[in-house]
Every structure is written in structure tokens, then in C-alpha cells.
Amino acid sequence: MTINSEDIDAILLTLRLALVVTAILLLIALPLAHWLSRTSSFLKAPINALVALPLVLPPTVLGFYALMLMGPSGPIGYVTETLGLGLLPFTFWGLVLGSCLYSLPFVVQPLQASMASLGQRHTEVAATLGAGPLDRFFSVTVPLVRPGLITAIVLGFAHTLGEFGVVLMIGGNIPGETRVVSVQIYDYVELLDYRRAHVLSAMMLIFSFLLLLGLYTSGRVKSIKLW
Numbered sequence: 001m002t003i004n005s006e007d008i009d010a011i012l013l014t015l016r017l018a019l020v021v022t023a024i025l026l027l028i029a030l031p032l033a034h035w036l037s038r039t040s041s042f043l044k045a046p047i048n049a050l051v052a053l054p055l056v057l058p059p060t061v062l063g064f065y066a067l068m069l070m071g072p073s074g075p076i077g078y079v080t081e082t083l084g085l086g087l088l089p090f091t092f093w094g095l096v097l098g099s100c101l102y103s104l105p106f107v108v109q110p111l112q113a114s115m116a117s118l119g120q121r122h123t124e125v126a127a128t129l130g131a132g133p134l135d136r137f138f139s140v141t142v143p144l145v146r147p148g149l150i151t152a153i154v155l156g157f158a159h160t161l162g163e164f165g166v167v168l169m170i171g172g173n174i175p176g177e178t179r180v181v182s183v184q185i186y187d188y189v190e191l192l193d194y195r196r197a198h199v200l201s202a203m204m205l206i207f208s209f210l211l212l213l214g215l216y217t218s219g220r221v222k223s224i225k226l227w
Helices: 005-038 044-056 059-070 075-082 092-118 121-128 133-144 146-161 165-171 181-190 194-217
Strands: none
Touching (some): 005 092, 005 133, 044 059, 044 092, 059 075, 059 092, 092 146, 092 165, 146 194
């Protein structure tokens, strides 16, 4: 059985979402992981807990509160409406925001672990050679944590591909706008069209397995640890 045009639209939308979310999360996670790996502030534990919260929180709970925040009575909704951007729920960018919240620990924690394992010797040496903070970070720290960076990219991308609860709560089921692969599979199951659900599910299973297989066999990573 071949996939139809709706399946293709869902696949392309899912890939686009995963790419955008992964790029945004890298911008957030690199400085955040660096700070968490170095700081001794009393805020470290609460922020670590907030970052890890999506690992234990039901996706529907996270999606519900994200929906409230982005709605007309929420602070994010107030800002977007004030700026003339409209409301984010049931739009692609609403999916992006919700997916960033849900996939954050899968990007932050591998980077944080890699940076913590480095210690500070390398940055101290770079500082004695006249390198500034930004130069030390991008020229020394980031190249040294490349295995952790690759792990973060793969996990963030793969995790976003498979999201369901958060994207359904925030985005609903709008063809071409918010209907990602996981929602498309859910629709087929509701219609008792198990053959089409199986095709899409098998594609997701194989693609996700190949992503992780490539990560494990690349020689850059021996194990993936969250927490």
C-alpha cells in the first residue's frame, strides 16, 4: 500500500517541525547547559528540575498549560496579540513552542553532561592565552563537547518526530497546518484503517531506529544518559 497525499503532507510537516524545534533548542540549550554545568547557584537545582519536568509530566498536562499560556487570557497570547501576530494555538508556531518545551531535556541534558565532564581546565588555559568568554565557549568548549552535541541534536530531532499529546492539545488536527504524523496515525486508528496506520507507524519506527543506530555506531557516543 502506497502513502497518499495527506500522509506526505503530514510527513513533511513533521520533518519541518523537528528541524525548526531542534535549531531553536540548540540556541537555548548551549548557553543553558553551559551555565548549569558551571554554576553553584542555589537556582541550579530548581532550573534542573524545570528542564527535566517534561520527562515525568504527562504530555497532556504540559500541552494544557501551554495552551492556557498561549490563549487569549494567557501572557504569551497577550504578547502575540499585542504585536499583531495573533494567537499561537492551532498554528504551526504554536506546535513549535509546545515541542520546544517538551523536547528541552533531550537537548539540554546530553550537553550538560558533556560540559560537566570536561571540567574547567581547558577554558582556564584558553583564558591565559587571551581568549575572551565567547571565544572560549565557541572555539574551545563547543568543539570538545561535539559527541554530546551530536547526541543532543539526534535526541531532540527524534523526540520531536514522535510527539503526540502536546501537539494534539496545542495544534489540534488541521491538515497541512498542525496534522503531524503521530496525529495522522491516530486518525487512521480511529477509522479502523489499521493498514495505513501500520504503514506510517512502520516508517516512523524504522526511521527512528536508524537515527539511533547511526548515533550508537558512529563511535562518538557509547551511551545515552538522561538524568
